[in-house]
Amino acid sequence: MDVEKYIASGILELYVSGTLSPQENEEVQGYARQYPEIQAEIEAIEGAVLDLTKRASPGMPQNGFENISSKIRTDLGPNSTSDSKPKTNWTAYLGWAASILLAFGLIWVYLQNNQLKSDIEVTNENLEQLEDSLSNIRSEIADKENILEELRNRDxxxxxxxxxxxxxxxxxxxxxxxxxxxxxxxxxxxxxxxxxxxxxxxxxxxxxxxxxxxxxxxxxxxxxxxxxxxxxxxxxxxxxxxxxxxxxxxxxxxxxxxxxxxxxx
Structure with a gap:
């Protein structure tokens, strides 16, 4: 198996993002157990996604829990009971959602970039083959011209x-x-x-x-x-x-x- 080609195919990014079928997941897990390079690449992708998520999320400010507790007591007032429903922090949820979408967007861009590189390699190989064919054709034409010149010689x-x-x-x-x-x-x-x-x-x-x-x-x-x-x-x-x-x-x-x-x- 060509491990480098398998890694470059983009299937590991899809595995980490959870978009593969169960059968494909089992295949990736089997290769990961068999090839340490694949396991290391999976861990690197997971680490990169987590890092991106942390950077993109709003995070918890210093003394966050104390500030939240004080805010709750202020909003509820002295007569409020514990049965009152807390307000939902939609900003935090939206931040996490945005960070996750950003991570998956970056994975998609990465996969598209790999596909583009693969297409470029195939195109370059086809160009090399075409150049070889043209070189052979030119050589054959030159040989035929030499033969014709020889046949037309008066001697x-x-x-x-x-x-x-x-x-x-x-x-x-x-x-x-x-x-x-x-x-x-x-x-x-x-x-x-x-x-x-x-x-x-x-x-x-x-x-x-x-x-x-x-x-x-x-x-x-x-x-x-x-x-x-x-x-x-x-x-x-x-x-x-x-x-x-x-x-x-x-x-x-x-x-x-x-x-x-x-x-x-």
Whole structure:
């Protein structure tokens, strides 16, 4: 249980003011026995209410009882009997009533203040989450702008990779910047790999046929754009993409060759 959060909820003030249901009162009493911090807070609230009440009440003046007795004897006169009804001190009653109303009013203000603080905390958390989302969106936009700028570069060669026997409908595109030695793979035409497998990209020289791995299309399923940037310093004559066990392979599994394409003249 979060004791500080429970104390800040305002339920202890309602308990002291006597506005809770019997079941809620039993719950507070149980927590008070279990957690000394809660019992101490209840005592502090009760003390504050009593202090406020004492300060707000008119109080009893010095020699109050003697003055009252003298006043009664003066009002009744010598012939008065003890059966006469004393006058009611409405000023004292009103003072006590006002002090009690003031105490409960202060409790209500305290509860409202706690609720306001709680609402502000929730609002701040929502703002932080919104700022994080905006930051992620800006980062994604910047990445996409960089990719578009890369694809529009005049030094970029485009290689179309066609589907092979294992997946005839598959296709992909390779945007190869020979100056920057970077390839961008557009893998939108590949199906999602099964669990435990990843696509691996190979740079090929044809005579003799020599495959060199240039990287994996990691996190394929979570990449919405299916655009992947990989380094390639090879004198590539063709590119191929195979499906390999997660983590990649040293040599390509040609039975799982999904796409293949040669670099044009």
């Amino acid at each position: 970029v060669s485009v290689v179309l990779l066609q589907g092979q026997q294992v997946s005839p409908t598959s296709y992909a595109k390779v945007f190869w910047n020979t100056t920057e030695e970077v390839v961008t793979i557009d893998a939108q035409g590949l199906p999602e790999p099964p669990k435990g497998y990843e696509y691996q990209v190979w740079s090929l020289t044809l005579n003799p046929l020599t495959p060199t791995s240039i990287g994996l299309l990691s996190d394929f399923n979570s990449n919405e754009d299916k655009l992947f940037s990989l380094e390639n310093s090879n004198q590539s004559q063709a590119f191929g993409i195979t499906l390999e066990p997660e983590g990649g392979s040293e040599t390509p599994n040609l039975e799982q060759l999904y796409t293949l394409g040669t670099v044009g003249p």
